[in-house]
Amino acid sequence: MRRREFLRLAALAPAAALAFSCARRFRRGRARRVILIGIDGMDPGLARSYMDAGLMPNCSRLARMGSFSPLRTEFPPQSPVAWSSFITGTGPESHGIFDFIHRDPVTLAPYLSTSAVEPGGRDLRLGSLRLPLEGSATRLLRAGDPFWRHLREDGMPVTLMKLPVDFPPVSAHGARILCGLGTPDVRGSQGSFTFFTDNPMRISDDTAGGLVIAVRAEDGRYSCPLDGPPDGFRDGSPACRTWITVTADPVSDGVLVETGSGSAVLGRGEWSGWVPVEFGMLGGLSKVRSIARFHLRSVSPHLELYVSPLNMDPAHPSLPICSPRGYAPDLAFSLGPFHTKGFPEDTKALSRGVLDDVSYLGQAFDLYHEQLSLMREGLGGFDEGLFFFYFSTLDLNVHMFYRDIDGLSPTHSTVMDGARGIVPRLYSMMDGAVGEAMEAMDGDTMLLVFSDHGFSPFRRGFNLNSWLAAEGYARLFDPVAARGEMFAGTDWSSTSAYGLGINSLYLNLRGREEGGSVDPAQASALLDRIASGLLSAVDPATGLHPVSNVRVLGGGRVAGLPPHAPDMLVGYASGYRSSWDTSLGGYSEEVISDNTDPWSGDHCMDPDAVPGVLLSSMPLPGASPALRDIGRTACSFLGSTTLPPGKDLGDG
Amino acid sequence: MDSLVPAASRIIAAILDPVAGIAGDAGPLAGMALLSAPAGVLMAEAFRRASPRNLGSLLRSALSRMAGMVLHVEDPVTVVKLAFSSLWRTLVLLAALVPPILLASLPFSAAYGQIRARYGLASPRDHAVVTIDSDSAVEVAGDGVVPPVVRGVSPCTVSFRIEGAGRGALTVDGIPIDTGSGEPGMPLVSRFTTARTPSALLDPSIRIVDGSANRFDGRIGLVQASYEIAGIRAGWLAWFVILSSVEATAWLALASAIRKARRLRPCSPAP
Numbered sequence: 001m002r003r004r005e006f007l008r009l010a011a012l013a014p015a016a017a018l019a020f021s022c023a024r025r026f027r028r029g030r031a032r033r034v035i036l037i038g039i040d041g042m043d044p045g046l047a048r049s050y051m052d053a054g055l056m057p058n059c060s061r062l063a064r065m066g067s068f069s070p071l072r073t074e075f076p077p078q079s080p081v082a083w084s085s086f087i088t089g090t091g092p093e094s095h096g097i098f099d100f101i102h103r104d105p106v107t108l109a110p111y112l113s114t115s116a117v118e119p120g121g122r123d124l125r126l127g128s129l130r131l132p133l134e135g136s137a138t139r140l141l142r143a144g145d146p147f148w149r150h151l152r153e154d155g156m157p158v159t160l161m162k163l164p165v166d167f168p169p170v171s172a173h174g175a176r177i178l179c180g181l182g183t184p185d186v187r188g189s190q191g192s193f194t195f196f197t198d199n200p201m202r203i204s205d206d207t208a209g210g211l212v213i214a215v216r217a218e219d220g221r222y223s224c225p226l227d228g229p230p231d232g233f234r235d236g237s238p239a240c241r242t243w244i245t246v247t248a249d250p251v252s253d254g255v256l257v258e259t260g261s262g263s264a265v266l267g268r269g270e271w272s273g274w275v276p277v278e279f280g281m282l283g284g285l286s287k288v289r290s291i292a293r294f295h296l297r298s299v300s301p302h303l304e305l306y307v308s309p310l311n312m313d314p315a316h317p318s319l320p321i322c323s324p325r326g327y328a329p330d331l332a333f334s335l336g337p338f339h340t341k342g343f344p345e346d347t348k349a350l351s352r353g354v355l356d357d358v359s360y361l362g363q364a365f366d367l368y369h370e371q372l373s374l375m376r377e378g379l380g381g382f383d384e385g386l387f388f389f390y391f392s393t394l395d396l397n398v399h400m401f402y403r404d405i406d407g408l409s410p411t412h413s414t415v416m417d418g419a420r421g422i423v424p425r426l427y428s429m430m431d432g433a434v435g436e437a438m439e440a441m442d443g444d445t446m447l448l449v450f451s452d453h454g455f456s457p458f459r460r461g462f463n464l465n466s467w468l469a470a471e472g473y474a475r476l477f478d479p480v481a482a483r484g485e486m487f488a489g490t491d492w493s494s495t496s497a498y499g500l501g502i503n504s505l506y507l508n509l510r511g512r513e514e515g516g517s518v519d520p521a522q523a524s525a526l527l528d529r530i531a532s533g534l535l536s537a538v539d540p541a542t543g544l545h546p547v548s549n550v551r552v553l554g555g556g557r558v559a560g561l562p563p564h565a566p567d568m569l570v571g572y573a574s575g576y577r578s579s580w581d582t583s584l585g586g587y588s589e590e591v592i593s594d595n596t597d598p599w600s601g602d603h604c605m606d607p608d609a610v611p612g613v614l615l616s617s618m619p620l621p622g623a624s625p626a627l628r629d630i631g632r633t634a635c636s637f638l639g640s641t642t643l644p645p646g647k648d649l650g651d652g
Numbered sequence: 653m654d655s656l657v658p659a660a661s662r663i664i665a666a667i668l669d670p671v672a673g674i675a676g677d678a679g680p681l682a683g684m685a686l687l688s689a690p691a692g693v694l695m696a697e698a699f700r701r702a703s704p705r706n707l708g709s710l711l712r713s714a715l716s717r718m719a720g721m722v723l724h725v726e727d728p729v730t731v732v733k734l735a736f737s738s739l740w741r742t743l744v745l746l747a748a749l750v751p752p753i754l755l756a757s758l759p760f761s762a763a764y765g766q767i768r769a770r771y772g773l774a775s776p777r778d779h780a781v782v783t784i785d786s787d788s789a790v791e792v793a794g795d796g797v798v799p800p801v802v803r804g805v806s807p808c809t810v811s812f813r814i815e816g817a818g819r820g821a822l823t824v825d826g827i828p829i830d831t832g833s834g835e836p837g838m839p840l841v842s843r844f845t846t847a848r849t850p851s852a853l854l855d856p857s858i859r860i861v862d863g864s865a866n867r868f869d870g871r872i873g874l875v876q877a878s879y880e881i882a883g884i885r886a887g888w889l890a891w892f893v894i895l896s897s898v899e900a901t902a903w904l905a906l907a908s909a910i911r912k913a914r915r916l917r918p919c920s921p922a923p
Contacts, residue, residue: 219806247804247811254800256783256811263781263873265813267800273778326885333878333885336777 029639030650031446031618035379036388036634037437038086039430040079040164040181041395041603043454044070044613046405050427058435062449062615071612072626073453075551076503076569077603079181079395080114082452082612083164085628088144089646093558093565095144097165099501101583102564106514108487110500110584112190114165114182115140120232128235129282136232138168138319147631147644148386149173154640157385161378162371164390167342172323178331178374179321180390183342186229186279186290186318187239191309191341193349196224196246199302209348215246215303222246222303226259228279228310229288229318240279240288244307250300257294257305266296271362274337277310289313291337293366295359306354308363312340334377338370345396351597357419360400368393372433379440386634391433397426398455402601406457408575410594434615441617446637451612452627458602460539461579461595462546462572463588464499470591471533473497479587486585493517497530497567499582502604504566505530507554512563524555527568534570539592546592548573549606571606578604622649665839665856668766672837681879683837684771684888685895691763692899695756700904702752710748714741763896765855769839772888773857774877779813784824786810786868794822814872827864831872845869 048068051060059068074082074091076099084095092098102113121134142165148158152173163169164181185191193210197203203214215222224244230237247256254267257275264272274291281288290310297304312318315332321340322328332338344367349355355363368391375389401422403409434449441447465487468474475494487498492515495508507523510516518526534547547570554567572578580597581588603610614625622629625647632646668687675683704710717738724730779798784790786808792801798813814822814831822829824844832840839856846867852858861868878887 220804247802247809249800249802249804252800252802254802256781256802256804256809263783263811265779265781265798265800265802265811273776330885333880 029637031637032384032444033382033442033446034386034634034637035382035437035440035445035447036386036630037375037434037447037449038083038164038388038390039394039433039449039451039613040390040392041398041453041455042427042430042449042451042613043398044068044611045454046423046427047613050424050431053424055424055428056431056434058431058438059449059615062434062438062447062617066616066618067620068613068615069620069625070454071450071614072624073603073607073610073612074627075549075571075607077453077605077607077610078502079452080165082627083181084114084142084144086452086630087142087146087163087165089147089628089631089644090144091628093553093561095142096562096564097142098564098566098569099504101501101504103500103506105506105512105563108498108500108513108585110486112182113501114142115167115184117188125235130233130235132232140166140168140170142166145644146171146173147635147646148175150635150640150642150644151175151386151638153642156638156640157383159378159382159386160388161374162390162392163388164342168320169323175323176327177323178328179340179342181342181392183312183321183340184319185309185341186288186312187227187310188229189309191343191346191348193309193346193354194226194307195349195354196222196244196305196307197303198222199298199304202302202304206352209346209352210309210354212354217248217303220248222248224305226277226307226310228277228290231281233281233286240281242277242279244277246303246305248299248303253299255296255299255303255305259292261289264294266294268296268299269359271295271359271366274311274339276313276337288318289316290318293363295355295363297355297359306349306359308346309341314338314340331374331377335373338374339367343396344371344392345400347396347400347599350400351599357401357416357598361397361419361422364393364397368429372436375433376436379437382440386638389437391430394426394430394451398423398601400598400600401426402455402457403598406459406600409457409459409600410596411598411600414598438617445617446634447617448630448634449613449615450627450630453603453607453612454610455601455603456574456605456609458577458595458600459575460542460546460592462576462582462592463579463586463590464505464570464582465585465587466581466589466591467534467537468495468497468499468530469587471530473530476587483581483587483589496526498585499570499578500585501566502578502583503569503571505568505570507567509554509567523567524552524557527552527555527557531568539576541592542575544575545573546576547571547606549608571608572604573606574609576605577602616649618650620649622647622651625649664762664766664854668770669838672770673835676836676838680771680836680877681881681891684767684879684892685899687763687767687770688892688896689899691759691767692896693903694759695896696900696904698755698759699752700907702755704748707745707748710741710745714738714745717741760896762854764892765851765857766839767892768888769842769855769857770837772877772892773840773842773874775816775840776873776875779815781811781873782814782822782870783809783811783873784868784870786866788866790825790866790868792822792824796822824861824868824870825864825866827861829859829861829870840874841872842874843869843871 050056074085080097081092084097088095097113101110103110116139118137120132120136124131151158158175161178162180163177167179167182169177195212196215204212215224226242226244227239231240245258257264259277261278262276264275272294277290277292279288291313292310293308295306314328345364350360403411404415405423473496475491476489477491478489481489496518497507499505507518508516509518531550539546549571551569629646629649632644633649635643636648672683675686717734720734721731796814801812803810829844841859842857844859844861846861
């Protein structure tokens with residue numbers, strides 16, 4: 001062999017070995033491609049009944065190909081908790097997400113459990129101007145290793161679109177990620193609308209869910225102040241403000257909306273597309289670009305104009321909403337602007353009466369089609385490895401319209417005619433999305449369609465704090481003053497437990513809480529007493545038990561818990577949930593009262609009452625599948641050399 | 653003719669339309685590359701011909717002063733002298749660059765409007781918003797007009813949506829406004845006006861409307877186009893600058909090679 005030939009072969013050998021090893025890895029898997037379609041809130045009971053009624057032909061076909069079964073969810077069955085378990089293959093005690101809301105044990109200040117903004121350190125002050133020398137950072141609070149790390153270490157392509165509880169995407173490991181649930185709007189909230197009106201009957205100081213702002217016309221034009229992100233360059237970080245000009249024409253029943261960077265013409269009852277809205281800082285040197293949709297409710301006799309929560313512009317995101325950085329801009333380039341906020345549907349606007357059922361659904365349908373377009377775009381370039389897509393459609397909309405299928409709901413009669421029959425229609429729409437995913441399958445593809453939890457009616461609200469007060473576990477200086485306000489009038493020296501978040505109960509523990517009154521040595525016995533009391537509580541109006549399950553974590557029952565972990569998780573029975581006041585530490589006059597909000601279905605209950613659903617294109621012999629097993633199953637099907645925690649549902 | 657295209661723009665368009673039409677099937681980037689080529693070559697030639705012969709020595713002279721400052725960094729007096737000298741040489745260099753840059757800007761300006769109107773504007777995915785400011789109320793009609801037609805009282809404005817900008821005619825006060833053919837590489841119309849604006853001379857996206865007693869100024873809400881080459885996405889202007897610069901450099905290299913070849917050609921033997 002000549003020297004040159006020898007050198008050429010020597011150079012080719014490592015490449016050939018690498019190619020061989022990769023081929024071996026991919027050949028070993030039972031599938032070349034795994035498609036995961038996560039449908040938040042798909043209920044196995046409702047899905048089965050609609051499949052039997054022929055409304056979901058694609059899901060029926062999928063069930064015949066592989067399997068259909070309930071999927072065990074987490075305790076508590078809340079989306080951030082459950083999706084974190086899906087990502088890590090572990091429970092809340094490992095990934096650290098126990099509720100939508102956690103609290104600082106010292107100050108009791110509530111905060112969003114999934115991510116937090118950490119302010120920058122030093123800054124340079126010039127009068128009221130503040131020039132940060134160290135930038136602030138957004139931190140993902142979910143702990144644990146994502147399951148796709150194992151796939152990425154084997155060099156497999158991974159794409160995760162609208163991935164929940166992964167904002168910011170710090171643990172991408174080279175996967176393509178578009179963040180979903182948990183991504184804030186540009187104001188940093190989980191979504192707050194703005195409503196401009198000159199109708200005095202509509203104006204209120206209530207800031208829950210958004211702002212209602214009074215405006216006045218001059219020559220048929222309204223100048224409307226729209227607040228954006230906090231301006232970190234100014235002392236106190238006041239909100240940036242831009243002015244929107246609205247030209248109203250009562251004759252044509254329409255308006256022209258001009259944001260300065262875009263415009264829209266709207267007739268009454270119409271939705272605009274995404275309109276760019278820019279906010280300037282430092283005299284315009286720094287810009288935050290957002291997008292919003294407008295909905296005109298009325299021009300005459302009064303202007304009523306709704307502005308959706310300000311989503312980050314995917315073409316120019318101001319925060320890291322994707323990995324790699326160009327992924328969301330590339331999608332926006334291909335598809336045009338799309339929603340980036342984690343909770344895309346504005347349920348609060350419907351609860352506040354700013355939107356009615358029909359106008360809310362107009363928004364919901366548009367968002368569904370956007371999600372469908374994103375999924376098509378992702379599936380279009382998917383050749384091998386893992387593809388995940390998340391749909392919010394069923395969860396948020398069924399929350400709002402469960403009252404239509406629940407004859408016992410206190411708000412059953414409030415459903416507008418145009419919204420009747422919406423729940424089966426939504427399931428049918430999701431079946432269409434499943435059908436599109438099935439079209440992308442070939443003989444070497446595994447498709448899993450699953451949900452994080454199901455649904456139950458939410459007819460009655462249980463105020464955990466009021467129950468604790470009634471049972472003597474909490475003491476109030478002034479019960480009337482305490483109503484609605486966060487722990488207002490609470491005598492902490494005589495309070496041994498409190499509720500905050502949706503399913504969380506905390507002891508007022510000495511050494512942990514600032515005004516702690518409970519001796520840690522007594523914690524376990526106290527928790528047992530509270531658990532027993534909760535399980536035996538009876539709703540005097542119905543004679544039913546509002547609480548059907550509890551899980552005690554505190555008092556040393558679960559080792560190694562982080563300090564933000566609750567001491568007990570409360571599992572409400574079907575038909576019940578913690579009342580609206582409870583989640584932010586409020587008290588109410590009655591312990592149990594009717595839920596009169598359009599938000600009429602829920603899942604933050606006993607996990608046995610709200611299992612998720614699992615549909616697969618291949619038979620899964622593994623018994624009693626759980627949400628936390630999905631990641632390991634996907635890795636196993638793809639032939640990953642190492643596997644995350646959980647159970648492989650493909651093993652019998 | 654009610655909707656006028658200024659003569660200069662019309663002449664350039666008459667030359668570029670067939671080229672853009674041929675390139676249309678190959679996609680906008682191919683069309684932009686093709687239309688950028690004459691602009692790039694003309695800019696390069698204009699720059700080369702208007703540049704003083706000693707441009708290279710002026711540049712070297714300015715750079716040598718800067719290098720001298722580094723070399724004599726331990727001698728403050730020399731550094732100050734060289735700094736002033738460098739400043740002066742740089743000003744001389746910049747002054748020498750003004751005429752070639754001005755001359756090169758002419759083909760750039762001529763091409764800019766044409767390429768912007770053909771490849772730099774895009775119709776939004778949903779309806780484009782048209783807003784007309786006028787002295788008094790104007791009447792609008794057309795198949796593509798989507799109601800409501802919103803009228804502002806003071807100032808006098810009319811706003812409405814049109815379906816697919818660049819695909820159909822719009823009538824304002826009975827005068828048809830051509831919004832473009834929508835064919836690939838053909839100009840889209842972003843503005844129409846009864847005023848004779850200088851910018852319309854070289855920009856076919858601006859239409860001068862004649863024959864109306866009512867003065868009005870309309871704008872169509874188009875969006876800026878961006879393109880992707882080899883995974884890199886950028887706005888049309890960036891690609892125009894890059895493409896024309898590459899083409900200009902290629903032309904200069906080619907012209908230089910041709911000149912050298914001519915100089916080296918052996919003389920024909922004496923008779």
